Amino acid sequence: MGTKTKFSRHHILMIAMILLSTVITLFLSTQKINYHLDELLTYSLSNGTDYINIKPGETYELYGKHQESFLTPSGETRFNYQNVWKNQAEDVHPPFYYTIFHTISSFMPGEFTKYIGISINIFFNALIILLLYKFSMLITNSRKAAYLTSLFWAVNPGIMSDMMFIRMYIMTMFFCLLISYVHVKFMKDVTPSNSRFFLSLFLVSLGGALTHYYFIVFTFFVCALFVFYLLYKKQIKHLLMYVGTYILTILAVLGIFPSVYDHIFGGESRGQESMENLMNMGDYLGSIQGFWRIISNTLFGGVLLIAVFAIGILLIMISLRKRKIVKTDHDRQSVLDRPSIWNIVYLLTTCSLYFLLIAKIAVYSAERYMQPIYPIIILTFTALLYHAIQYFSKRAPVFIVSAALVLISINGYVNTTNFEYLRxxxxxxxxxxxxxxxxxxxxxxxxxxxxxxxxxxxxxxxxxxxxxxxxxxxxxxxxxxxxxxxxxxxxxxxxxxxxxxxxxxxxxxxxxxxxxxxxxxxxx
The missing domain is CATH 3.40.50 (Rossmann fold)
Structure with a gap:
């Protein structure tokens, strides 16, 4: 009976967090009064046979209806996935998100509404909340830490701001978090039979690569470090299967959407612009500082540097203390064991490498390019904060960590998050x-x-x-x-x-x- 009670309480808490996040999202959506140009591109690339077709000198009455004809599907263009593929081949993004968007739009022909895009964000945000709980449990084995991680994400002002952006970035965040979870779970729970791991690897990588190309950038670092891990463990069989799985994934992506190659490497695409930025020795330090400021102001109320410094000091003190004391039953306990610490190092390293590369190659200094690593940042930050506080205050880590996260969030809502996508x-x-x-x-x-x-x-x-x-x-x-x-x-x-x-x-x-x-x- 006790197990059932805990089980039901857990589900009630998770549902409550998802509902809370959804309510905040819906409230903010009522304040959204206009659209970023890229958001209108979402509608036209998903549903239109043209971006817009105006004739100079011609006078348009009911102009809004005229433009909506390029933003919504009609009776003839409903469920026209060939058109979605064509539009994306001519643009600079893969088609998975636009396919979902077009499918929903096709059930409402001629209807232009922000809630099509926001509903997709709500769905993938719910998945992120659930996955953050599982991921935090995997590396901390602490329900309290896991609940705090999901809750911090669910109400975070930066995430709520991003929920107003009708693009594929919330979906991309989910796939980046999921591919990280798949790898770390393998490290924690490796078994002789790992068919589920390789199947998950293939499906998640396929879905992520067809959602946004920056998923590929992030996954490159995840994979590179994982290869070193397999070599260190001398798991040559797994390494060969791992490489083979990604060869199949690449072939599948190219088979489903051949334009991937040209988008990344050819022509005058964003990929070409990114390559040029990589070779340009411009103000790299300034770019790093700019993107750090974006993450700090968006997710952490502008105090990320202070928080990282404080956590670092606490972790150093913990390390020094552990060296001096003799282990007894009365020693302070930690939510993080040694393998979990290395899992966090793995996650932070992949995020850091992604951050440093994107700061170099990003076409624009825009928040969206850092969004794919937001879930990992929230996960590792909360886990380390909880670990540090729990070691020094066994009785009240939940209250202390909760208070810190509440203050960070309030400062974000009041001072540092600009909610730019409300326009x-x-x-x-x-x-x-x-x-x-x-x-x-x-x-x-x-x-x-x-x-x-x-x-x-x-x-x-x-x-x-x-x-x-x-x-x-x-x-x-x-x-x-x-x-x-x-x-x-x-x-x-x-x-x-x-x-x-x-x-x-x-x-x-x-x-x-x-x-x-x-x-x-x-x-x-």
């Missing part, structure tokens, strides 16, 4: 578009791919007319509006003055806002 910085631009919703608008663009970034704002106007920035004569010849709202990509002031000079009905103008590649003016 709150676009609030003024949207309010102005709503204020002038009875007006006509003109968009002067320099790149077609920038146009959807103003999708929410442009959806408010009575009409929208587009003109190519390099070909403005049709605008001067055809525009007869007495007043209109003007959107200009890039430098706008000379164009606005030129319009005032060439359109006699326009005598004045004022700047309204700047957002998403665009300056906005009202002309009358």
């Amino acid at each position: 709150l910085q676009s609030e003024e631009a949207i309010e102005l578009a709503e204020k002038y919703s009875d007006k006509d608008s003109i968009v002067i663009f320099d790149r077609v791919w920038k146009i959807p970034a103003s999708y929410v704002e442009l959806s408010n106007y009575k009409t929208v007319t587009f003109y190519d920035k390099s070909k403005l004569n049709p605008l001067y010849q055809n525009t007869d509006y007495d007043e209109f709202v003007l959107y200009v990509h890039g430098e706008a002031a000379p164009i606005v003055k030129d319009i005032v000079n060439k359109l006699p009905q326009i005598i004045s103008y004022k700047k309204l806002s700047s957002y998403a590649y665009t300056d906005v003016y009202y002309l009358q």
Whole structure:
């Protein structure tokens, strides 16, 4: 009966954590007012046969509906996975996430909603919460430490911010955590028959590689260190099977999505840009500092350096103390045994190598490139913190660690996490578009791919007319509006003055806002 009670309490606690995380996510989703350009790319690459197709000089009524036709599937394009494959082959990402996204969208043709992407994030976030518990139990054998690890993730402000980003990064985090778990579990529980390990290795690696290419980068370090482990243990048979499994995985990935090779190594792809960054001896130290600051502010309330220093001091004190004392039944106990310490070293080493490489090759200094290692960072940080506190305070480690994690999270919510994916910085631009919703608008663009970034704002106007920035004569010849709202990509002031000079009905103008590649003016 006691076992059943513990079993049910455990499941209630895990469900409660998932529900808490989901409630926070849904609350934040109500505050999400706009979309990052890459989020709109998620919709178009999953569901559209084109990114956007506008004709310069043509006036569009109900522009929002026009653009949504490129963001949602229609009756003819529902469950069209061949189109998903084609879109991704022409883009720079593998297709697994987009396949899931398109499948959900296909059940709601013509429906554009943020909750399609957020629901995928919620699902994989729940899996991460469950897996973090199992992983923490594997390396600490402490339910309390495992619960704290999952809870810290479930309510972490940085993770909740990332849940608002409608891209494949939460899914990528799950696969990076899972491939790490598969390797560490083998190290802890190696048995003569390991068919389950190699099958898991194949399936997880296949799924992760088809989700994001940075999974491949992370897995490279996981595998490289694991090869050294097998060599050290002289497990040559396992090593040969391990290498053979990854050869099969590579062949399977290439067979399912042949464009992988070109995306990583060829053409003018992101892979090529990353290779160029690798060879560039620019401000590498500055990049490292920038990404460290991102992780600290996002996950740890800006105090990561202080926390790491404090944990380091405590661990050194523990090591020195253990050398001096004689082992008795009254010695202080630890949640980490020697193999577990080496497992944590293994995880931290893979994260560190990934961090150092990504800081060198990342196309942009953006948080998303570090997100794949976020679960491992949370896992190892909480395990080491709990270990250090428990050694010095056997009676109250849960309370002390909980208090520390609560303070970190509160500071993150209040001070350091910017929740950029809510797009709150676009609030003024949207309010102005709503204020002038009875007006006509003109968009002067320099790149077609920038146009959807103003999708929410442009959806408010009575009409929208587009003109190519390099070909403005049709605008001067055809525009007869007495007043209109003007959107200009890039430098706008000379164009606005030129319009005032060439359109006699326009005598004045004022700047309204700047957002998403665009300056906005009202002309009358």
